[in-house]
Amino acid sequence: MRPVSQSPLKLSRFDRSCLQGDEGPACRFAMTLITEVARATAASRLIDISQAHLVGSYDSGPANVKFLDLMLEQGAKVRVPTSLNASSACVESGSPSAAQDVRRARDVIRRYETMGCTPTLTCAPYHLSSLPRKGEVIAWAESNAIVYANSVIGARTNKTMQYLDFCAAITGRIPACGLYLDDQRLATVHIDCSGISVDRWSESLSWQLLGLLTGTLAGSAVPVLTGMADRATADDLRALGSGAASTGNVAMFHAVGLTAEAPDLESATGGRPVTTRFEVGDRELDTLENQYGAAPGTPISAICLGTPHFSFAEFQQLQAEFADAGQVCVIPFYVTTSRHVRDQLDRHGYSESLVKSGVRVLTDSCSYYGRVVPGLSGTVMTNSAKWAYYASGNLGIKSSLSSLSDCVASAISGQVERRTVAQS
Amino acid sequence: MRAIELEVLVSGEASGPLLKLRESISFWGGLDPASGKIIDVQHPDEGQCIRDTILLLPGIRGSTAAPGALLECIHAGCGPSALILAESDPTPMVAVLVAQHIGLKAFPVYSLRHAGDMNSFKSGRQVVIRDGWLS
Numbered sequence A: 001m002r003p004v005s006q007s008p009l010k011l012s013r014f015d016r017s018c019l020q021g022d023e024g025p026a027c028r029f030a031m032t033l034i035t036e037v038a039r040a041t042a043a044s045r046l047i048d049i050s051q052a053h054l055v056g057s058y059d060s061g062p063a064n065v066k067f068l069d070l071m072l073e074q075g076a077k078v079r080v081p082t083s084l085n086a087s088s089a090c091v092e093s094g095s096p097s098a099a100q101d102v103r104r105a106r107d108v109i110r111r112y113e114t115m116g117c118t119p120t121l122t123c124a125p126y127h128l129s130s131l132p133r134k135g136e137v138i139a140w141a142e143s144n145a146i147v148y149a150n151s152v153i154g155a156r157t158n159k160t161m162q163y164l165d166f167c168a169a170i171t172g173r174i175p176a177c178g179l180y181l182d183d184q185r186l187a188t189v190h191i192d193c194s195g196i197s198v199d200r201w202s203e204s205l206s207w208q209l210l211g212l213l214t215g216t217l218a219g220s221a222v223p224v225l226t227g228m229a230d231r232a233t234a235d236d237l238r239a240l241g242s243g244a245a246s247t248g249n250v251a252m253f254h255a256v257g258l259t260a261e262a263p264d265l266e267s268a269t270g271g272r273p274v275t276t277r278f279e280v281g282d283r284e285l286d287t288l289e290n291q292y293g294a295a296p297g298t299p300i301s302a303i304c305l306g307t308p309h310f311s312f313a314e315f316q317q318l319q320a321e322f323a324d325a326g327q328v329c330v331i332p333f334y335v336t337t338s339r340h341v342r343d344q345l346d347r348h349g350y351s352e353s354l355v356k357s358g359v360r361v362l363t364d365s366c367s368y369y370g371r372v373v374p375g376l377s378g379t380v381m382t383n384s385a386k387w388a389y390y391a392s393g394n395l396g397i398k399s400s401l402s403s404l405s406d407c408v409a410s411a412i413s414g415q416v417e418r419r420t421v422a423q424s
Numbered sequence B: 001m002r003a004i005e006l007e008v009l010v011s012g013e014a015s016g017p018l019l020k021l022r023e024s025i026s027f028w029g030g031l032d033p034a035s036g037k038i039i040d041v042q043h044p045d046e047g048q049c050i051r052d053t054i055l056l057l058p059g060i061r062g063s064t065a066a067p068g069a070l071l072e073c074i075h076a077g078c079g080p081s082a083l084i085l086a087e088s089d090p091t092p093m094v095a096v097l098v099a100q101h102i103g104l105k106a107f108p109v110y111s112l113r114h115a116g117d118m119n120s121f122k123s124g125r126q127v128v129i130r131d132g133w134l135s
Helices: A013-019 A025-040 A062-073 A099-114 A143-153 A164-171 A198-202 A204-218 A234-247 A265-269 A282-292 A312-325 A339-347 A350-357 A385-395 A404-413 B066-075 B091-101 B115-120
Strands: A046-048 A052-054 A082-084 A173-175 A189-195 A223-226 A276-281 A302-305 A333-337 A359-363 A379-382 A398-401 B004-010 B014-020 B054-057 B082-085 B109-112 B126-130
Touching: A013 A025, A025 A046, A025 A164, A025 A173, A025 B091, A052 A164, A062 A099, A062 B066, A062 B091, A082 A099, A143 A234, A164 A173, A189 A204, A189 A282, A198 A204, A204 A223, A204 A234, A204 A276, A204 A282, A204 A385, A204 A398, A223 A265, A234 A312, A234 A385, A276 A282, A282 A398, A302 A385, A302 A404, A312 A333, A312 A339, A312 A350, A312 A404, A339 A350, A339 A359, A350 A359, A379 A385, A379 A404, A385 A398, B004 B091, B066 B091, B091 B109, B109 B115
Parallel strands: A052 A082, A189 A223, A189 A276, A302 A333, A302 A379, A333 A359, A379 A398, B014 B054, B054 B082, B082 B109
Antiparallel strands: A046 A173, B004 B109, B014 B126
16 A cells, blocks of 8 residues: 655654654654654654644543543653643633533643643633744644734744644654645635725724635635735734635734735735735725624624634723713623633733623533523623634524624614624 | 456455445444434435445544544444445554444455546445455
8 A cells, every 4th residue: 555645755764763662652643643644744744843732631431531541541741842722611700611521621730730730721821921933933724823923923823723733842843744834834826805995904803704714715725815904913814814724724824914924915925926816995895794694683692702712802901882872781691711811811900891891701612612602592792703613503593793893782772783884 | 347456455355236426425424323324414425334344435424523533333233244445544453443443243344546446336236345455
């Protein structure tokens, strides 16, 4: 039988000693899995990673627990700083999740902690003090974090899948393929956004919608976007990436003048011609806005924000919206975030005023996983393209995507408010 | 149908009815691991069951948690007899290696040597995979 890779995989002395079992049976298995993936992806060597972010910190079932138990028994320990993604339940005291779900999630998290992982329980590891630097080689799972790391920070990671992430953390090694290689980071698809009106760039919803559109147009390719605003917030760029990773397989994008490796178009493409070029404008955004937004007046059962986990800046905006409105929610209003950002809220005294407005801040998990928060039915409103894209399938509800200020207005009235309805 | 050469990702032999998916799939959220049924309402093959089939798919998309869903599917005895990818992707291989590590019997994984061969297949047909050839 022919191996997929024709070029032989070069292994270091350490890689070989892991394969021989010198580092213990858990490390032998981890290195075997890594080298198999290296062969399947035609990587010629393995490289060191400085940190890992694992997606498997939720309860995915009994086989997963069996595997973790076996790895523990075989002496598994992570070799690099390793953070954990959001879990299948909110595991802090006062959690709205079912007791059984909390217990199972805690069981999985505890096993990872025993192996040396830090229970960060967030899908936004770039909000932590451990965020990587430009050029750093990391192994992150969780699609939005991957796009953010590659595009906004300029760190290097592939879309590391579950178990490969864990094996990379155990060995500190990863196959050198895909976005670890310079030429694979260059854009092959060009999305010209100059048809989008200048005033739209100040609305965060535009970035969410452009993300959905970018994923559809780019698929698995690295796109470069031009003709955008000359300034963007970190939240704008992550909205774009998170949406693109939902509708497409996008693991990196360039936005000229805005992202880490795109000071100009030539840097983003490496001076090579792109395979496809698209032009997008207000009309495309309007179409998506109407497709993802329910009609004004539609009754809603809840508001869900924080997919990916809400940033401190987003909380500041949310608090300002409620302060301006001077009214409180008549329906449940959930915002998911990391403990790290929640502690920041506490320190700045925001938590109390959010509670008074009727906002419930949840940590450790995400409201679009089934059963995390109770009472979601009918139509649920969000400002997150990723939530809107996945929640209907995961939860069997209808989602309505709108701006943050529309979400606040709708929470106060109990029905969909859209202050600016796009022309269809 | 002429015999088609496959790239071997996880070796093994298999036979059974072919199930060809019309679009790539996200195993996490798109597959019910307890039954092997495709539950993604946006997928054209929603409702089909991958259990004991020779599963041919154009690609894998979506969540990085896909190996976890496939692993549980194998553990529940609802996995396919073999899996063939139009484009090489390590996702199923990772699930199979983890399954084997905990003593589960898993399935062989292949990719098409020529992605265009995808068009030569129709669902429902009985096929055999032996020595890296599909016939």
